[in-house]
Amino acid sequence: MTVDVEDFFHVSAFESIIKPEQWSDYQPRVDANTRRLMDLFAKYDIKSTFFVLGWVAEKYPELIKEIHRQGHEVASHGYAHRRAAEQTPDEFKADVERSKNHLEDLLGVNISGYRAPSFSIGYRSEWAFEILAELGFAYSSSTYPVKHDLYGTPDWPRFAYKRKENIIEIPIPTLKLMGKQMPIGGGGYFRLYPYAMTKALVSKYLKQEKQPYSFYFHPWEIDDAQPRLTDAPLKSRFRHYVNLKYTEGKLERLLQDFNWSTMKDVYGVE
Template sequence: MRDTVLNAMTVDVEDFFHVSAFESIIKPEQWQDYQPRVDTNTKRLLDLFAKHNIKSTFFVLGWVAERYPELIKEIHNQGHEIASHGYEHRRATEQTRAEFHADVLRSKTHLEDLLGEKLTGYRAPSFSIGYNNEWAFEVLAELGFAYSSSTYPVKHDLYGTPDWPRFAYQRKEGIIEIPIPTHRFLGRQTPIGGGGYFRLYPYAFTKYLVKSYLEKEQQPYSFYFHPWEIDAEQPRLTQAPLKSRFRHYINLDKTYGKLENLIQDFSWGTMKDVYNIAAK
């Protein structure tokens, strides 16, 4: 029986060659050398969501939106929320304030022109807003965003703000920040928000962690993943570092089934609906 608490389903719409795990071997100017798979994989997700009658927030990379405008319109036409994932999938920690502003503005402008409505949400690639670039929240406020989901309160080699708030909160810049969920046990925070951890954990363990989070914290849960995570047939980049290959390819063949189980066991909606966020 499906749990009745409404939680946020989110999708970071990017392709396998965009990910931070491969940024050391694939530069943006080389993206054109790879055959995109994001269109087909995202349509599979749309079919799955329609089958189970759920809505999601799609954090769309501007690069993808420029090349697949009909896909983005179809996501929107099916009643899902469109939000920004920036344009080039550069981590915010690797950009100056001016570069970050330009990247986010380019994505936001293109998506708003495409859809004919204002965006309210943004997610930084690899949850890359943290201790050294809090100015990013000021930029997001300047650009008219109402919320962000760009922090993960865990320790990780690419991201992490372990001592920042674990639940949605209003920042001084005027932005609502919605951190990725964690399970707190014996003073330590375990990542439970999705992505590689979802593929790594047995589904029964994930289900236990989500139920425990909902019961203990009395907060809505938010889940994230990527279209490439349901694509076991994607090319294998053997030149990538071993750790990167492990993170990216682990259990790709099991993700779709686990995702369908998660959808059926819990109730899902968009970020805007779950957190009652109005456009600015």
């Protein structure tokens, strides 16, 4: 079970209308939403991996400490939610290092996991793995082997594997159906699919692949009361707002129907 800890104004879907220098113009909702998630996890005694955006960690240090105090794994989501392929190697390193150092100073523990914004380590940014290994990360979960307009490496491995850079990559899950790889990892697909379909797909994956399954989503996905950005492109608004009011209920069913833990525990990485 994984959570990408970012706010509604950080997402890639809105990057054309909201720049980082404008983030302070919006009322943050990530603190309250993340705490709602932790309450839900506590109800079912579930531990999760929280990939924390460095910007959020600097604004809400007590939230991050509480995540850690409750026994969840804290990992890095970078600092400023910039996609890897849109940065130079030096910019990427500075962004990730800033986040990792801040989280480690805040919690006094080693941060061993990283997830790139929008699963953006791909064909044009494979160099990022070497930087992550250099910075001391043990694993990454930054690739999605599907075809998508914002991300995707459909011909890369589908299951956790150790790369030549000496770092473990844990791709977002896909299910092979009729020769194609279907995205089943969470996020917008989880909100779009009926819950019965999600449950059937995850069950089929576990039975067919005999591999661990990892799920991702964001605190804003349980927040139907968040502001509506009417000037965003129609496709972006659909992706972001579709079925928000049903997500928390569907998530609670998912927590009950399967067994969950942290990335470190499930994949045995330190």
